[in-house]
Amino acid sequence: MNKESDILKWFNGEISTETIKERYPNEDFSSLEKSQFYAKQFEVPQIDAQKALEDFKKRPLGKDSTKVIPLNFKLFIRIAAILVVMLGVGYALFFNNTTTYSTAIAQTEVLNLPDDSEVILNAKSQLQFDKKDWKKNRNLDLDGEAFFKVTKGKKFTVHTDVGTIQVLGTQFNVKERDNYFEVQCYEGSVQVAYKDKKTILTPGKTFRVVKGEQIVVKDFNSENPAWLVQESSFDNVPLWQVIDELEIQYNMVISAESVNTSSLYSGSFTHNDKNIALQSVTIPLKLSYKIEGNKVEFYNYESQ
Incomplete structure (x- = not known):
């Protein structure tokens, strides 16, 4: 069974969506389904090849033989759009590794x-x-x-x-x-x-x-990074970097406008308790904090 061949057959309507999903249950066909949907919106007119050939033979020769045949731009745009969709699908299937x-x-x-x-x-x-x-x-x-x-x-x-x-x-x-x-x-x-x-x-x-x-x-003397055991550890690191890591681990926004964020911090905070983590950072630096939803403000004790 050739997966690429089956996908192309499905794209052309020769295989149902249920069948292709049953054959390849681990594949994500969501993107391809969108491409297939948009491709179906373009209806390419059926052309009678024999009649077109006969009409071509009846065309007069001579000075009029070089006359430019008018191009159906709407048809051209529809065909071009389908080609773009197919090329995009082909790239995703065969070239994006x-x-x-x-x-x-x-x-x-x-x-x-x-x-x-x-x-x-x-x-x-x-x-x-x-x-x-x-x-x-x-x-x-x-x-x-x-x-x-x-x-x-x-x-x-x-x-x-x-x-x-x-x-x-x-x-x-x-x-x-x-x-x-x-x-x-x-x-x-x-x-x-x-x-x-x-x-x-x-x-x-x-x-x-x-x-x-x-x-x-x-x-340094640790055997593994602290974050592997749900902690973030720092050794003489600027406070602004510690704040960034707190925001990443707890999905909160910390403001520290009245605090010197260039001051160095050595220590660690847990990833399992927000309040303990905030205390682990602020207390050694003689700071305090207040929480309002997911927003936290750092400030000096004197600012209370």
């Missing part, structure tokens, strides 16, 4: 890549790669945060908007948020390419860029 995974606020997901490497995707993150080209090039695009356990093999590269990470077989964490980029190596070695400089990280080393300027390579 990009695999995409994404997580929502407060959601994590465990993924297995084609080479059995494992990725754990943190909240509000997206990972993409070309499945067809995977055996030749283990390349991924990351927007957000993810922990990687990479099997040995060909070069494994993670691309972000800020920097590129290359490994052969290791465990590492990549965090790429607005104005914040951090790579932590837990096993093996990691090469971080940032601008024109390449830095090698060994286990227990962190590479960090804040607002595109500050570059820090420092030690």
Whole structure:
């Protein structure tokens, strides 16, 4: 049974929608159903080929033989529209090999890549790669945060908007948020390419860029990222970055207009209790907060 052939037969009305869904229960036909619906709106007139040939033969030759035959633009537009729809469907079926995974606020997901490497995707993150080209090039695009356990093999590269990470077989964490980029190596070695400089990280080393300027390579002693056990951990990180992470994990909006958000914070907060998380951040910095729905305001004690 040829799936592509069956889909084309279904698109042409030779196979019913119920039949195609029974044959391929795991396929998502929603997009194709829309394309099929719009294609059916265009009625192409039936042409009597024999009569058209006879009419052509009766045309006079000579100076009038070069006369341009008027083009039926409405018919042309309808046919062109159908071709565009069919080309779009064909591209989606045969040429789009990009695999995409994404997580929502407060959601994590465990993924297995084609080479059995494992990725754990943190909240509000997206990972993409070309499945067809995977055996030749283990390349991924990351927007957000993810922990990687990479099997040995060909070069494994993670691309972000800020920097590129290359490994052969290791465990590492990549965090790429607005104005914040951090790579932590837990096993093996990691090469971080940032601008024109390449830095090698060994286990227990962190590479960090804040607002595109500050570059820090420092030690850490944890065995795994804290967020894997439902916590967010920070070591001398600006408060604005901690606030961003609170918003991602709890789907809330935090205002801190009267607070110095550049002050550094070291500590952690849980992902399981909003009030405890807010207290874990504000108390060490001698701040307070008030909640109204999903909105939270940070302020200094003196502002009460």
